[in-house]
Amino acid sequence: MSDTAEQQRTTSEIDKVVIRFAGDSGDGMQLTGDRFTSASAAFGNDLATLPDFPAEIRAPAGTLAGVSAFQVHISDHDILTPGDEANVLVAMNPAALKTNLDDLERGGTLIVNTDGFGERDLIKAGYEDNPLTDGSLDGYQVYEVPMTTLTRGSVQELGIKPRDADRSKNFFALGLVSWLYSRPVDPTLEYIESRFKGKDDVITANTLAFKAGHAFGETAELFDTVYEVRPATLAPGTYTTITGNAALAWGLVAAGQLSGMELFLGSYPITPASDILHELSKHKSFGVRTLQCEDEIAGIGSAIGAAFGGALGLTTTSGPGLALKGEAMGLAVSLELPLVVIDVQRGGPSTGLPTKTEASDLLMAMYGRHGESPLPIVAAKSPSDCFYAAIEACRIAVQYRTPVILLSDGYLANGSEPWRLPEVADLPAFDPGYATEPNTPEGFLPYLRDPDTLARPWALPGTPGLEHRIGGLEKEDGTGNVSYDPVNHDHMTRLRAAKVAKVADTIPDVEVIGDTDAELCVLGWGSTWGAITAAVERVRRDGRKVAQVHVTHLNPFPKNLGEVLGRYPKILVPELNLGQLSRMVRAEFLVPATSLSKVQGLPFKFAEIEVAIRDLLG
């Protein structure tokens, strides 16, 4: 009979599809999306994901506040964003439908769990009438599936009680969608085995539910087409799917290996940065020490202490925590010790939107310290780029004996993409170059600088003969002794600024992507990279000329940035803030940068940027 089903069913090849799984926080939608992603990754698609979960731990079941969603974009060519609109929406309950329907393309595919649409469920979601019956879903391709019932049925024989059985319904949904898009099943089955090892009944229940979902698609006369998204022809290599937080943590571990230094992370948990602490705390065999401190100040403080002792000092946080670290960062600037401060930005001000993304900490990173206390800033542009950005931040910190701020954001942190794994041998090694000998015949001068980098020597406690004291009071150039001399202070202030400026000697020039001879240049930084690039490509496809520049180093800027921007009469700067990089380049280069801001806790849709570009092009 499956044969006959086969006959009537056409298989159509599509180049890409955006699927969003949405349900209650309790429904396990993040897991579902994650599994679909892995299966697709293993299958060889290019992909990008956008998880979206509530700030509450677990808001009341069925409420709008409790909805958790996961969007995944899979394709047979390389893609840059999780997609503006979903082609398919899987809604496990009315609340999920209500909060996500806007993001489903007109005419898109809507798969609903009809069992979740009871009277009370509708009320909780604030529906007067049942959307499944009141015609409000006309114009979408709606598939009604009693997933709960079917799941219960599938596990009945096990004699599992309904409540537990229902926990498997996300696997039913996964099975169904996997079938619909011809995903390989093995990865998921293997995953279930390993993930729930020990809990045999859970393994069986989830496996049965998954297979039931798959079989339902196969057998039910509901779907007349199955889709195929062929593997993307990605550059040869070994790939893995990675989130920004994991990539960042691994990048830090890599920096330790590449420099031969032990890592010390002093951190205080905060969304969306906590996972970096969690990940690093697993890798003790790499000589990584993690300390969950009493607060953010102790986080950076302990990292400074570890740095004094010769470790690669790290601290991870998000906006509110970065605000608390300002004074201690100033100390690190004055001590001129290597330190990497990681800020995974989220919606502000204050507690703001803790689980949503934003890029509004750039100017705080630049100026959030008293006095003149400049430091280098690096920003990652994609989940996998977090790996390289982390290494680069550590490299600068160590080579220049300076605190460095590394900026990521909630979208990069939790979003994932396939990452072509680098050869370890190809990664840049760097050397802490600890001082072991006095640097003058008269003895050791802790502030005698390297003429090229202006960096000071780094002598570790325990080294005989190099005993010295450092502190936050102004220091005499060379000796590092406390000095209140007016001219020395002016000199040291400019020296510290000059040292940071010198970092530009060791960073690459910016490259112009697209039309160097365009009249408009789109300037970006951080996680807007994917959306900007996609938007620029689309405009250029219509033959309009557009140039694109994306900066990874926010301070100092690459040496050629001013000259490059100077070429373009029009500069558009899309940012997830009210125009912070825009202010920086205007002040620095007096260029008429126009800001495109979005402060919704969500990444840009490329269409939003596309429109802005076309408007500005006129």
Add this chain to the structure above:
Amino acid sequence: MSDTAEQQRTTSEIDKVVIRFAGDSGDGMQLTGDRFTSASAAFGNDLATLPDFPAEIRAPAGTLAGVSAFQVHISDHDILTPGDEANVLVAMNPAALKTNLDDLERGGTLIVNTDGFGERDLIKAGYEDNPLTDGSLDGYQVYEVPMTTLTRGSVQELGIKPRDADRSKNFFALGLVSWLYSRPVDPTLEYIESRFKGKDDVITANTLAFKAGHAFGETAELFDTVYEVRPATLAPGTYTTITGNAALAWGLVAAGQLSGMELFLGSYPITPASDILHELSKHKSFGVRTLQCEDEIAGIGSAIGAAFGGALGLTTTSGPGLALKGEAMGLAVSLELPLVVIDVQRGGPSTGLPTKTEASDLLMAMYGRHGESPLPIVAAKSPSDCFYAAIEACRIAVQYRTPVILLSDGYLANGSEPWRLPEVADLPAFDPGYATEPNTPEGFLPYLRDPDTLARPWALPGTPGLEHRIGGLEKEDGTGNVSYDPVNHDHMTRLRAAKVAKVADTIPDVEVIGDTDAELCVLGWGSTWGAITAAVERVRRDGRKVAQVHVTHLNPFPKNLGEVLGRYPKILVPELNLGQLSRMVRAEFLVPATSLSKVQGLPFKFAEIEVAIRDLLG
């Protein structure tokens, strides 16, 4: 015999003189300078002072680090600065001579306490040979006076032991210089009486020492000229000499009276802001509550709590403390409660130069918070202006329900000038306008805004029917309920920015001083006002055209600032930092501002600015 002395002595009138008293921290030079200042003030001169003391509580006697100095500029016309160079230097010991001689004009008058120039004193100051004998002081008019001996002699009869007697030698010096510049003696004698009330022997000793110094000038054949500096023809009115910190504290008290609000100051001591806490803690009868908190965060935290309760919440600090308050300021921005954060700037970064002045916290004031959290910034331009700036900061905070940062600096804080006392009736009253009634038929909406100011209602706990909750999570416009809605967040973010921008509706336009048709405009803010004005005047006296603009409101800028700056092809921005306002106007108005920076922990000399103006004029 004094008669004969009289005959040979000429009295010459001079229009102004700059005197610097320098000695060991233990020598009481601050007191001496302060007394000379009061006497001159009482006499009717215009004046400006510059105290300069070491960071150590009391560094070892006789060392360079232990030198404490006080410069006072008195004149018969109105003046703006404590003077670039001293005409007279009183040096109590070699260390004082060494560290201050550079600031004495060539040919200037040098009065030294020869008793302070013993072998050990010279060594402590690092002199190989005795400067009094090795000719290194040729070119100065040196008067050698054995002050210690003479002081001891003067109090001998009292049978005071030498050690105690020596404590009075600063009064001997004061007596001598008072005589030399024909200062009235009564104010000082009265002061001694009141200041040391109870300690009769101290009163007698100081009185005798002071008179001895005065008599010494009279009788010794040393000085062939006495000088007179006639009273300045200041605008009619009642004057007092005031330091910036005192004026600021009084301004806050005034704001309480003008608004009918009680004041609450939550603060943690820090140089050079502590004196504001000290001063305010005296004025409990004005309904001023002061709380010395456990740290700066509790300082601003308790002020926020008090503001929620309807008090005028205040917190005072300096750079390191402001850095710690960033997160809490963000909360205040989100809560939209009135709050005034006072930052008395000092040399940074980190602990930096705690007792020296600097103006390098401007960009931190602008951007030292995570997320988009704008707030108004006001800066005082002279010691007495601190009074008005404090009232203005409070006015804005209350009217717009927003935290405001008020910037002062170490130079204003401790420097003093005559202040023409205002009529209380002429000071601007303002009204907290607490909410007492629901603002909609449905009830009270804590975030329903005033259409003109965009300020929200301020309902105090204890008011029946207006119960509401506020917090740091993003709020729904109007209701203030927690909202994760993307569009609402974007809306609220822009609303908060728009509200701060609206402050410009209630602040005066900038005035151009000098030549509106000049090609060069000197733009300044804060304590550089005096030096800039003096420099501009001098250049203009040679017929060169120069315009000057000084901003008190740094955020938002006065409405006409952009248009005004736009008129001038050249803009010079002298700042005690590396060019912070300069960056702000470049970013805001795309004007080619040139920065003149000085980061020496000292105010500008007007000559430094004069040179820069001439260079830029070409």
Add this chain to the structure above:
Amino acid sequence: MSTTETPLDIPITKRKDWQTDQEVRWCPGCGDYSILAALQMALPDMGVRKENQVFVSGIGCAARFPYYMETYGMHSIHGRAPAIATGLAVTRPDLDVWVVSGDGDALSIGGNHLIHVLRRNVNLTILLFNNQIYGLTKGQYSPTSEVGKVTKSTPFGSIDTPFNPVSLALGAEATFVARTHDMDRKHMQEMMMRAHQHKGASLVEIYQNCNVFNDGAFAQVTAKENRESMLIPLRHGEPVVFGENGERGVALDTQGRPTLVNVAEAGEDAILIHDESRPDPGLAFLLSRLATGPTMPTPIGVFRAVERPTYGEQMNAQLDAATAQRGPGDLRALIHSGVTWTVTGSDNGRD
């Protein structure tokens, strides 16, 4: 001042009068629900006005509390609630200021503010929801987590000795310290009532179950079947005994070492008599050390309750004294208080 009103002036309220229209957003089964219910049911009996109650919290699951109370409230920032509440309490003695905090909020980032409000005896009622975990950030260990705890941030087990909140508070000069748990509404309400009545800073540690990230952390002492044998109820002036029929008790040896004894064997008079009002916190401290964690017989109830002038009272007394002495502040007099001189059109004189 609500405290000076006769109950008659005060409108009668019911539980629902203290509930807001906001959906309560804790995980189903969270102990926070029962604490919220306990307080909302107890408030009508406290004889206080809604508008005079203010709930100030930091950040955490516990800290969501103010949103659910139909009173004034502030959901502030992590760890700072005690400092913020201090400013409110000292400027507005007419209000009842409550602080709701979690073990991370109060003892990790907020530890310093907590010990300082305790020593200052600021008039605050502090409810510390101790679930021995960071709930809101999804399960890291906290300063009260037991040693060896495996969490997201300690995959190999935590190595920090936990704070005993009661001991810490007593070491910080607290005037009122109590402990209760979310499984016993009556006892919670009694402690809340006592804490609210106390003039000054009162700290109530509430064992609270986080059923998602630290389920059953207190079950060994709070589960119905374990209470009698594992909870030692402290009653002022009474012997410290527990067990079904009070057969077990606490005695001190000559070296002041507290030990659990069998009452029959040790004899009645050997049993320690609890004295919550003892001036020195020594006894309360000894009792707080009976259990190093909620896995052994644990005292609950009021450990310490002594009178000391509140911070606000004293601060306001200084204002009143100053005003009584000098009269209300006179701004003109203030700015003329230094040496002044007058410049008239012609010559200069001094006043």
Add this chain to the structure above:
Amino acid sequence: MSTTETPLDIPITKRKDWQTDQEVRWCPGCGDYSILAALQMALPDMGVRKENQVFVSGIGCAARFPYYMETYGMHSIHGRAPAIATGLAVTRPDLDVWVVSGDGDALSIGGNHLIHVLRRNVNLTILLFNNQIYGLTKGQYSPTSEVGKVTKSTPFGSIDTPFNPVSLALGAEATFVARTHDMDRKHMQEMMMRAHQHKGASLVEIYQNCNVFNDGAFAQVTAKENRESMLIPLRHGEPVVFGENGERGVALDTQGRPTLVNVAEAGEDAILIHDESRPDPGLAFLLSRLATGPTMPTPIGVFRAVERPTYGEQMNAQLDAATAQRGPGDLRALIHSGVTWTVTGSDNGRD
């Protein structure tokens, strides 16, 4: 690791070897001088290497200490020394890390870091210079100032109940707590030595005279003529007695109330025997409450000294265990640890 060396390997040092070329900048007569001298004279006897000593301080007069020690040192920021020292101590177990702090630095702004290093038992030797005043900022009251203190910031007298640093530390799970004073070099050196030998966090409160802003704050107990009658020396295993001939002593009543008694009257066996090593901090806490300030008979010496694994030891043990189990970290293996797949020129497969 200096600790495992035989004294022989360690160069002999003299006091001057521990002095820097920097001018000591405290007020003449400041108690800080005698503390500095005491330590510089004691270090030669501690059998340690200069290069392995690190002094970390915050801000304050006391905090200038590191500049005067010819060792490694950091003069950091106000209140944060314990946190900074923690990072150094746990990553460099081969070093001896000292923290020098004042009563404001350690108990006001730095209070939270202090109590957390104590509970974690980080291997630090903490010297708390308690002068009951803010010296460097020219005389505001501190968290240890007596009630009613008139200072620049409290012209009408302070209203804060002070912390008792020893009680606070004991409430924070400290493993070593001692008290000494700047007038008794021998006793200071003994306490410094004991604290340095202690594995874990050791806190030594040192009464220090600020002769400029709080002169004589401790004179009632530390002045030569008062010591015997006002200082109660604690000696492990010995009765707690004081007075010229030990005629006065401390006894506990049945309710664990410590009282000063006349030994003759009370009888020898009534006298409390000090036990610094008692697992529970109860006894030490009782002793810490004998004096609420340095104006009544005050115990000095070691209140508590117990063994507990240090934070660094345990952290490093976890690293060693992980390495032993999995072998040294392999970066390639790490980045390949997730699900990976390989794209070859032609078709795709998974590894």
